[in-house]
Amino acid sequence: MVQAILDGRKTQTRRVIKPQPELLQFGDGTWVWKGEQDRFPQIRECPYGQPGDRLWVRETWGNSPFRNSDKPSDIKPNDPESRIVYKADPFINESHYWWRPSIHMPRWMSRITLEVVSVRVERVQHISEADAAAEGVDLSCGLSAKNDYPNFKRTYHQLWNSINEKRGYSWESNPWVWVIEFKRV
Numbered sequence: 001m002v003q004a005i006l007d008g009r010k011t012q013t014r015r016v017i018k019p020q021p022e023l024l025q026f027g028d029g030t031w032v033w034k035g036e037q038d039r040f041p042q043i044r045e046c047p048y049g050q051p052g053d054r055l056w057v058r059e060t061w062g063n064s065p066f067r068n069s070d071k072p073s074d075i076k077p078n079d080p081e082s083r084i085v086y087k088a089d090p091f092i093n094e095s096h097y098w099w100r101p102s103i104h105m106p107r108w109m110s111r112i113t114l115e116v117v118s119v120r121v122e123r124v125q126h127i128s129e130a131d132a133a134a135e136g137v138d139l140s141c142g143l144s145a146k147n148d149y150p151n152f153k154r155t156y157h158q159l160w161n162s163i164n165e166k167r168g169y170s171w172e173s174n175p176w177v178w179v180i181e182f183k184r185v
Contacts, residue, residue, distance in 0.1 A: 001136055002057065004136030007136075009133075012179060012180065013180050014135070016177055016178075017044075020175055046178045048116075053115070054114065054116075055114045056113055061084055062084075062086075062098060063100075064082050065096045068097065070082070115183050115184075117181045118180075120178075121177070123175070124174055127153060129151070129153050135152075135156050137155045
């Protein structure tokens with residue numbers, strides 16, 4: 001998905017709302033869990049950001065081959081002996097690097113900043129073909145039978161299940177999701 005962001009194909013992401021709510025929407029665009037509106041209304045904000053917020057993207061990264069054993073905390077910005085590389089980049093000789101998972105990427109190493117444009121709530125199955133394309137899916141990955149034709153929504157359905165089904169949020173269960181639209185800055 002990092003490559004899809006870099007290519008400009010990915011401008012949306014969906015995240016499961018936890019716990020799954022019964023929702024009511026007010027005219028000002030805020031959401032309230034059903035049953036809370038009469039007592040102490042607890043307005044829920046998207047934990048992934050609000051319009052105008054800036055987010056940084058973590059990605060799989062590596063360091064100069066002779067500095068592979070350095071801890072992330074030992075690597076400093078502008079260190080001339082360190083060369084940070086990103087696995088999503090083309091023409092990287094992967095065998096020269098000890099790749100580190102995105103969760104270990106310090107903020108200063110991030111090269112991608114996103115600005116949240118809009119946030120909304122919907123059921124995952126309500127995704128449109130255009131929104132599935134904006135999720136950055138690759139149509140060549142979603143064909144499962146001879147008679148299939150390229151379809152962003154079907155491909156996104158398969159991607160969704162590959163990530164979320166084992167967590168109890170399959171496509172078939174149709175969970176409520178935060179839909180975060182963003183632009184690269």
